[in-house]
Amino acid sequence: MPGMDIAFLIFDQLTMLDAVGPYEVLHRVPGADVKLVAAEPGLKRDEKGITGLVADHSLDDVSEPDVLVIPGGWGTRALMKDPEILDWVRSVHSTSTWTTSVCTGALLLAGAGLLEGRRATTHWLALDVIAEHGAIVTEERVVRDGKIITAAGVSSGIDMALTLAAELAGQRAAEAIQLQIEYDPQPPFDAGSRAKAPAEVVDALIAAGVKNS
């Protein structure tokens, strides 16, 4: 698929891994032309302000990408009510082959009205937000409904992107990318979901509130 445009929408207060997990997979898809896009190009700082990603492209520069990826982060809480961003998301979605999100990137899809009546997911601490916008919430890690793919929290974007890479370029190409990034996960603990983590760990994060998402 030569000349396949893949746009990442980035913004201040993003979660770095939400974007960089899928980025590291998708820029390796044969023929992919990845562009980082922002309302105002330049450096977008992460939630902690410690570092950031740079966007070289404006929304107007990239109006009809084949694939849209929306990462999450605290910044999505404001952007999910931002008319300029939501108009762009809706417009891109009207011509995209795939429209995807990681973590609370799904809040922008929800804000744009695109999850109404669709199966979708997001970070486990934000599932209620997309439900309020009509999504049929599921806790699967990667959820596909038509051409919309939503992924769970933060690190799930890697799994989402490998699934997408196989759709774009075939399973062998996706496997080659998986081997390039040596994605043979071996977490030292088994606490990566609400169902698996110790109850005290889950309860403490819920008590600490949604800023963790």
Place this chain on the structure above:
Amino acid sequence: MPGMDIAFLIFDQLTMLDAVGPYEVLHRVPGADVKLVAAEPGLKRDEKGITGLVADHSLDDVSEPDVLVIPGGWGTRALMKDPEILDWVRSVHSTSTWTTSVCTGALLLAGAGLLEGRRATTHWLALDVIAEHGAIVTEERVVRDGKIITAAGVSSGIDMALTLAAELAGQRAAEAIQLQIEYDPQPPFDAGSRAKAPAEVVDALIAAGVKNS
């Protein structure tokens, strides 16, 4: 451990996920003060030049961090012969609590002479390079030898950082981070290591050469 300084060394032609995987884990460690450091502060572009990370700190700014993380990327091939960088790495290692690398970040440790006679790993396509510098090569995903922890290719930095987070702040804190980043990996394929990937996929990457590492 309040006021624990964690330094990431970044540079042009880095692999984004090598840095951002551990970053997303380690900035959440209670008391962690993460700083991105470069020979010249500013934006460091990734291997593809599509985006980059920003370093706000110079080498002189951050001379005695408790933890050093060195990500990989094509840029390490030049830096592993750069006296200024190698002097800094050696100096930091002389006072660090932990000295770590992801992927070909290990080449800088090797170039600094720190892997001589030590068990270590790196991206599977670069194992010979650290072996030439005296490392006892192993293909485990996360290898600890004394206070040096090396991780395999790209995505392995997440596993390394969770292991390190438990050392720094205890298992419960590491589990809380794992749940925050919802790290419950479910790769759609099982091709993440040389041993597991289809032979044709492995052979094609070897034929394509070391630039994949």
